[in-house]
Amino acid sequence: xxxxxxxxxxxxxxxxxxxxxxxxxxxxxxxxxxxxxxxxxxxxxxxxxxxxxxxxxxxxxxxxxxxxxxxxxxxxxxxxxxxxxxxxxxxxxxxxxxxxxxxxxxxxxxxxxxxxxxxxxxxxxxxxxxxxxxxxxxxxxxxxxxxxxxxxxxxxxxxxxxxxxxxx
Amino acid sequence: xxxxxxxxxxxxxxxxxxxxxxxxxxxxxxxxxxxxxxxxxxxxxxxxxxxxxxxxxxxxxxxxxxxxxxxxxxxxxxxxxxxxxxxxxxxxxxxxxxxxxxxxxxxxxxxxxxxxxxxxxxxxxxxxxxxxxxxxxxxxxxxxxxxxxxxxxxxxxxxxxxxxxxxxxxxxxxxxxxxxxxxxxxxxxxxxxxxxxxxxxxxxxxxxxxxxxxxxxxxxxxxxxxxxxxxxxxxxxxxxxxxxxxxxxxxxxxxxxxxxxxxxxxxxxxxxxxxxxxxxxxxxxxxxxxxxxxxxxxxxxxxxxxxxxxxxxxxxxxxxxxxxxxxxxxxxxxxxxxxxxxxxxxxxxxxxxxxxxxxxxxxxxxxxxxxxxxxxxxxxxxxxxxxxxxxxxxxxxxxxxxxxxxxxxxxxxxxxxxxxxxxxxxxxxxxxxxxxxxxxxxxxxxxxxxxxxxxxxxxxxxxxxxxxxxxxxxxxxxxxxxxxxxxxxxxxxxxxxxxxx
Numbered sequence: 166x167x168x169x170x171x172x173x174x175x176x177x178x179x180x181x182x183x184x185x186x187x188x189x190x191x192x193x194x195x196x197x198x199x200x201x202x203x204x205x206x207x208x209x210x211x212x213x214x215x216x217x218x219x220x221x222x223x224x225x226x227x228x229x230x231x232x233x234x235x236x237x238x239x240x241x242x243x244x245x246x247x248x249x250x251x252x253x254x255x256x257x258x259x260x261x262x263x264x265x266x267x268x269x270x271x272x273x274x275x276x277x278x279x280x281x282x283x284x285x286x287x288x289x290x291x292x293x294x295x296x297x298x299x300x301x302x303x304x305x306x307x308x309x310x311x312x313x314x315x316x317x318x319x320x321x322x323x324x325x326x327x328x329x330x331x332x333x
Numbered sequence: 334x335x336x337x338x339x340x341x342x343x344x345x346x347x348x349x350x351x352x353x354x355x356x357x358x359x360x361x362x363x364x365x366x367x368x369x370x371x372x373x374x375x376x377x378x379x380x381x382x383x384x385x386x387x388x389x390x391x392x393x394x395x396x397x398x399x400x401x402x403x404x405x406x407x408x409x410x411x412x413x414x415x416x417x418x419x420x421x422x423x424x425x426x427x428x429x430x431x432x433x434x435x436x437x438x439x440x441x442x443x444x445x446x447x448x449x450x451x452x453x454x455x456x457x458x459x460x461x462x463x464x465x466x467x468x469x470x471x472x473x474x475x476x477x478x479x480x481x482x483x484x485x486x487x488x489x490x491x492x493x494x495x496x497x498x499x500x501x502x503x504x505x506x507x508x509x510x511x512x513x514x515x516x517x518x519x520x521x522x523x524x525x526x527x528x529x530x531x532x533x534x535x536x537x538x539x540x541x542x543x544x545x546x547x548x549x550x551x552x553x554x555x556x557x558x559x560x561x562x563x564x565x566x567x568x569x570x571x572x573x574x575x576x577x578x579x580x581x582x583x584x585x586x587x588x589x590x591x592x593x594x595x596x597x598x599x600x601x602x603x604x605x606x607x608x609x610x611x612x613x614x615x616x617x618x619x620x621x622x623x624x625x626x627x628x629x630x631x632x633x634x635x636x637x638x639x640x641x642x643x644x645x646x647x648x649x650x651x652x653x654x655x656x657x658x659x660x661x662x663x664x665x666x667x668x669x670x671x672x673x674x675x676x677x678x679x680x681x682x683x684x685x686x687x688x689x690x691x692x693x694x695x696x697x698x699x700x701x702x703x704x705x706x707x708x709x710x711x712x713x714x715x716x717x718x719x720x721x722x723x724x725x726x727x728x729x730x731x732x733x734x735x736x737x738x739x740x741x742x743x744x745x746x747x748x749x750x751x752x753x754x755x756x757x758x759x760x761x762x763x764x765x766x767x768x769x770x771x772x773x774x775x776x777x778x779x780x781x782x783x784x785x786x787x788x789x790x791x792x793x794x795x796x797x798x799x800x801x802x803x804x805x806x807x808x809x810x811x812x813x814x815x816x817x818x819x820x821x822x823x824x825x826x827x828x829x830x831x832x833x834x
Contacts, residue, residue, distance in 0.1 A: 182495075185758050189501060196508075206520040213788040218515040218522055221776050225508045232504070235497050243821065257556040265553035268722075272729045273742050281730060288729075289722040296557060296718035303719060310723050314730060323384040324734040 182240030186233045193229035201226060264295030281318075281326040285311025336682055343388055343686035352389040353690055356396020357697045361705045363397070364404020366720065370417055371401020373548065375660045376540040377724070379667070380731035387668040388683060392690040394664055395644075398657050399451060399694050402600065402637050403702055406443040410629070411436055419600035419636045422608045426621065426628030433624050437706065441570035442578065442626045444702040446633035449579075450586035452695045454641030457590040458648075459688050465649035469674035474781035475793050479802030481775045484596045484652045486809040488767050496813050498760045506768025507775070509534055516773075517780060529740040536663045538732040538745035539769065543762050544656070545728050546749025549721050551756065557718070570626070578630040581611045585631045589638015596646055596654035596767075600639040607635025641691060648672050648684065652771070656763045659770050 177183055205219045214220060268288040275284045289307035298304070318324045356378075363374040374397045382390035405417030410427035423443060430439040472480070489499040512523045513533030524530040585607035592603040611631030612621040621628045643654040644661075651673030653659035665672050670680065677684060732745035755762050786792030793799060 181758055185760070200523060204525065205515075205522045206518075208518045208520065213783055216517065216780055216783055218518055218520040221772075221779075222508060222511055222522065225504050225511075229501065229504050229508075232497050232501050236501065239495065239497055243824070255556045257554060261553050261557070265550070268725070269746055272725075273739060273746060276729065276733060276742060277739050281733075285726050285730075289726065292553075292722040292725070293718070295553060298718050306719065307722070311726060314723070314726050318381075318730050318734065322381045324380060324730075325737060326730055326734065 179240040186237035189233035197226035339682040340685040348389040352393040356393040357400040360397040360400020361404040364401035365407040403447040422604035422632035429624035446630040447637040450634040450637040453586040458641040462649045466674040466677040478778040503764035503768035506765040507772035510772030538741040542745040542748025543752040547752035582634040585634025586638040590642040593639030593642030604636040
């Protein structure tokens with residue numbers, strides 16, 4: 166039978182910290198027991214184990230294990246609700262967020278094939294629609310800025326970028 | 334004399350003057366727009382420096398840093414929204430002054446305090462960096478190993494928020510810095526067969542991802558808010574008022590210099606310490622928080638006194654004290670330079686040319702700041718809905734330009750998501766970046782010490798310098814524990830009081 170005392174004992178003070186601690190603990194366990202032994206090649210002869218390429222990642226992994234346990238304990242025992250209040254935001258519409266993700270996808274998917282100017286125009290237009298920007302002439306900036314920024318990168322600062330779509 | 338003429342030849346180039354002026358202007362503009370930070374601007378400007386001469390490149394970034402420090406105070410005073418965390422203290426008196434119709438006076442006080450503090454900080458940099466570098470010439474691998482340990486622990490112990498989260502961020506940064514080919518044995522570490530990861534993770538996509546992308550994600554995640562317009566009105570600052578604040582400004586500048594020279598403390602702490610010191614000493618202490626010009630001066634002096642001083646550990650020891658100096662360290666590396674005591678021997682002319690540029694940036698800040706006060710409303714009235722798409726464009730173009738590969742754009746976005754998660758979980762990004770930079774240095778000095786000492790661990794305690802750094806490392810861990818325990822005690826006391834009520 167659960168007593169009021171036992172109910173109090175299991176109450177989580179900061180769920181975010183507990184969640185972050187569990188995620189990091191899982192990651193650290195995978196790191197120490199799977200990633201370090203399988204994805205770091207060790208030379209056959211070592212004069213000192215501390216010289217091994219696996220030594221520092223292993224130590225860091227174990228320290229993450231230790232501190233993620235401490236983070237879980239912190240979440241269970243320490244009340245940091247005031248900090249959580251500061252972190253809270255008033256969420257916008259899903260459409261706004263999704264369109265921002267679309268703009269990011271446009272950049273990564275089309276940047277090399279369609280060029281900096283075209284992807285810049287397209288992504289900027291999508292972001293203006295996402296907000297949404299209601300002043301019509303502002304949409305013209307979506308054409309001006311990608312051209313201007315590409316020009317600064319390529320011609321003024323000599324930093325190469327793909328300018329036009331492939332084939333042009 | 335030969336060196337002097339070389340310094341003059343390096344510094345007196347049109348490119349350097351343009352870089353400083355552009356840097357300060359960009360810094361003030363970006364700093365004065367809430368949501369855009371000086372860190373973000375320095376990170377985005379880094380790809381532009383690829384084709385520049387090293388001195389011009391560093392001066393551009395330093396100019397942005399200094400301009401951003403001042404620019405943050407403009408919105409703090411006018412619309413009660415600090416452009417940077419360090420300007421949060423300025424609004425305590427700056428905003429009430431603006432409400433009373435003395436906005437211009439507050440802005441001028443902030444500008445003059447910033448310029449004087451910046452100048453004092455630069456003088457400290459010139460004197461102490463060379464002196465510290467001379468001492469650091471006696472350092473070998475074990476001394477540098479302990480110095481890095483001390484830098485990591487002090488940054489974590491003084492980071493705001495949870496110490497455990499700061500530690501975790503630093504550890505993740507170190508772990509990420511180990512990706513790529515091991516320098517001693519050539520073994521692959523966490524490359525997963527991807528050739529893009531062989532040469533370690535690129536610094537610039539990581540930087541842009543961590544400090545610019547989360548702001549953009551947060552803006553589109555949040556509800557759209559109406560844009561607030563601001564106006565600088567009222568009379569300027571009289572000379573008698575500036576004279577009255579002068580002692581406070583000098584004291585605040587010295588506080589900024591001391592705090593800035595210690596890695597990890599930062600401008601925010603300096604501003605608040607300077608402000609509380611000024612309030613304690615001032616005959617007008619009752620007016621503090623209600624619109625006292627001395628309060629604005631103290632906060633800005635503390636805040637800007639840090640700017641030059643944070644470069645002391647960077648130039649003399651090669652250790653970045655905060656995020657912006659970490660980015661500047663990246664710029665040095667892009668140009669094949671390694672800051673530290675050796676640089677003072679091999680590239681002394683370049684360092685003195687940098688010092689001249691840094692001093693000159695204070696004068697530019699004074700000029701640009703005066704213009705910014707006049708035409709500020711034009712800058713601040715650009716809504717974020719127009720700014721952020723342009724910022725994203727700079728992010729993508731800048732990340733791509735590093736290796737001309739879309740992989741870096743992916744990497745930047747991935748770090749952007751990591752940075753956003755960090756923000757939401759209140760995990761500080763600064764220890765992550767410092768860990769990323771210091772991780773390889775830590776491992777390199779550890780291995781070199783073992784090789785020099787023929788695997789004998791007593792090399793790590795070989796002399797007074799190592800013992801000093803060991804004591805400092807232990808001291809900073811003790812400080813972190815003390816802060817953790819006292820924060821818990823305060824929280825418990827506060828909870829007890831609220832229960833009693």
